[in-house]
Amino acid sequence: MKHYDCVVIGTGPAGQKGAIQAAKLGKRVAIIEKNRVLGGAQINTGTIPSKALREAVLHLTGAAQRGLFGASYRVKKHITIADLGSVSQTVMRHEWDLIQNQFERNHIDLLWGAARFTGSHELVVEGPEAAEQITADKFLVAVGTRPARPASIPFNENTILTSDELLKLNHLPKSMIVVGGGVIGTEYACIMATLGVKVTLVEGRRQVLGFLDREIGDAFHYFMRQRGITLRLSEKVESIAEIEILNGKARHLVEAKLESGKTLRAETLLYAVGRQGVCGSLGLDNVGIEFDDRERLHVNDQYQTNIDYVYAAGDVIGFPALASTSMEQGRRAICHAFGQCEVGNYNTELFPFGIYAIPEISMVGKTEEQLTQEGIPYEAGIAHYREIARAQLLGDTLGMLKLLIHSDTHKILGVHVIGAGATELIHIGQAVMALDGDAEFFINNVFNFPTLAECYKVAAYNGLNKLNLVYA
Ligand SMILES: Cc1cc2nc3c(=O)[nH]c(=O)nc-3n(C[C@H](O)[C@H](O)[C@H](O)COP(=O)(O)OP(=O)(O)OC[C@H]3O[C@@H](n4cnc5c(N)ncnc54)[C@H](O)[C@@H]3O)c2cc1C
Numbered sequence: 001m002k003h004y005d006c007v008v009i010g011t012g013p014a015g016q017k018g019a020i021q022a023a024k025l026g027k028r029v030a031i032i033e034k035n036r037v038l039g040g041a042q043i044n045t046g047t048i049p050s051k052a053l054r055e056a057v058l059h060l061t062g063a064a065q066r067g068l069f070g071a072s073y074r075v076k077k078h079i080t081i082a083d084l085g086s087v088s089q090t091v092m093r094h095e096w097d098l099i100q101n102q103f104e105r106n107h108i109d110l111l112w113g114a115a116r117f118t119g120s121h122e123l124v125v126e127g128p129e130a131a132e133q134i135t136a137d138k139f140l141v142a143v144g145t146r147p148a149r150p151a152s153i154p155f156n157e158n159t160i161l162t163s164d165e166l167l168k169l170n171h172l173p174k175s176m177i178v179v180g181g182g183v184i185g186t187e188y189a190c191i192m193a194t195l196g197v198k199v200t201l202v203e204g205r206r207q208v209l210g211f212l213d214r215e216i217g218d219a220f221h222y223f224m225r226q227r228g229i230t231l232r233l234s235e236k237v238e239s240i241a242e243i244e245i246l247n248g249k250a251r252h253l254v255e256a257k258l259e260s261g262k263t264l265r266a267e268t269l270l271y272a273v274g275r276q277g278v279c280g281s282l283g284l285d286n287v288g289i290e291f292d293d294r295e296r297l298h299v300n301d302q303y304q305t306n307i308d309y310v311y312a313a314g315d316v317i318g319f320p321a322l323a324s325t326s327m328e329q330g331r332r333a334i335c336h337a338f339g340q341c342e343v344g345n346y347n348t349e350l351f352p353f354g355i356y357a358i359p360e361i362s363m364v365g366k367t368e369e370q371l372t373q374e375g376i377p378y379e380a381g382i383a384h385y386r387e388i389a390r391a392q393l394l395g396d397t398l399g400m401l402k403l404l405i406h407s408d409t410h411k412i413l414g415v416h417v418i419g420a421g422a423t424e425l426i427h428i429g430q431a432v433m434a435l436d437g438d439a440e441f442f443i444n445n446v447f448n449f450p451t452l453a454e455c456y457k458v459a460a461y462n463g464l465n466k467l468n469l470v471y472a
Pocket residue numbers: 009010011012013014015032033034035038039040041042043045046047048050051113114115116142143144145163184278281282313314315316321322323324325326354356
């Protein structure tokens with residue numbers, strides 16, 4: 001039986017970075033993958049394919065350039081699923097090779113099969129052809145999640161779909177109901193609407209992406225409606241069924257009944273109301289680890305489960321469940337496991353959120369609502385993209401950047417951006433916040449011109465002027 005210093009279960013972002021960190025520390029490492037390809041949701045069903053689809057849609061429809069060339073601008077008139085899929089496939093193939101090479105270069109044993117604990121330090125890897133028993137001193141559980149699929153919903157891989165099946169559609173539907181206004185629901189609603197699909201989005205709360213600053217959320221509602229998306233807010237889906245309409249010729253549609261009594265019909269339905277863990281098949285009872293009702297694990301600040309040599313990172317530990325945070329959690333878990341503790345500027349309060357809707361949205365720090373609730377005095381400084389030369393050049397005159405500035409200390413408490421480049425732009429604010437900077441930093445700093453970064457200077461002027469510190 002082979003023995004390792006460290007065994008990592010799952011090759012998503014949390015597992016990859018954990019395994020490589022362990023190898024860099026000179027440890028003997030194995031990583032296990034039950035899927036037929038590497039990379040987990042990040043590469044195969046989540047981050048990369050959805051972002052590749054978004055880029056392809058923005059490019060082929062010409063939507064990103066319409067601010068410059070007019071509303072009728074098109075790059076390709078008839079867009080097919082094949083046009084859209086090829087971009088994803090190219091990026092995915094590149095990523096699979098990259099991950100495999102990284103494992104080889106770092107002498108990490110890659111074992112294909114489903115891992116299951118059979119004893120306190122012992123695992124079986126049930127591969128396609130044989131099962132292999134291995135032991136290790138430390139473990140990192142990075143098994144991710146899968147889309148929630150309640151038994152009451154008649155998923156059929158064709159018209160009633162989760163985000164996994166959406167990527168395998170063989171034709172573009174004319175209409176789609178999206179259930180769930182979280183990150184997955186809103187990103188795909190925007191992508192589909194940009195392609196010309198008639199989208200109705202149903203969200204149980206009064207705002208999509210309920211964690212956003214209200215002003216940004218309201219602006220986003222406006223942009224979605226402008227794109228033709230019908231928003232059904234504060235509405236819950238009660239039941240979903242396939243129906244056949246006989247009106248001349250037979251048509252198969254999906255029908256969603258809402259608790260309010262409304263009935264929605266469309267060719268397809270995307271069900272995106274969260275994700276579910278996969279811990280049930282890991283044999284965790286053989287080690288003495290419990291999981292919650294959504295099959296997620298509880299960990300301490302060092303990513304240790306209740307059994308101190310078994311760590312967990314990534315989506316399996318719940319919020320914020322992002323590729324970006326998963327990578328760092330995996331790395332940190334392993335550093336702790338092998339006594340390499342470092343704190344650096346790791347501040348979970350400054351985790352950024354990037355939403356690749358159309359338009360992009362990004363945030364770091366507190367919202368206006370949180371600051372008000374916590375009784376922290378602040379002023380909001382706003383830069384509208386219409387005042388920014390670079391945004392004019394990009395044809396985006398509707399975006400905005402908002403800085404939340406402490407009224408007394410002028411420290412930056414939050415940054416919220418909606419518009420072109422939001423997910424990149426946010427990191428300037430994040431860095432200044434991490435270094436405890438204030439709004440004057442942006443006034444006294446020179447930015448390249450023309451750049452979107454100029455928004456920071458304009459927003460700082462705006463906020464400080466409202467505080468009666470008159471800056472020309
Ligand atoms: C549609 C969509 C879009 C997204 N967009 C973004 C985005 O833009 N930005 C962002 O930061 N995040 C995004 N995410 C989230 C991101 O994909 C996840 O947070 C990230 O993939 C989680 O990484 P992970 O390593 O925890 O798990 P995963 O990536 O899920 O990987 C887990 C791996 O473990 C394997 N595994 C499971 N059980 C076993 C077992 N018993 N034995 C062996 N292997 C096992 C699985 O096969 C899988 O390969 C998106 C997610 C979705 C669904």
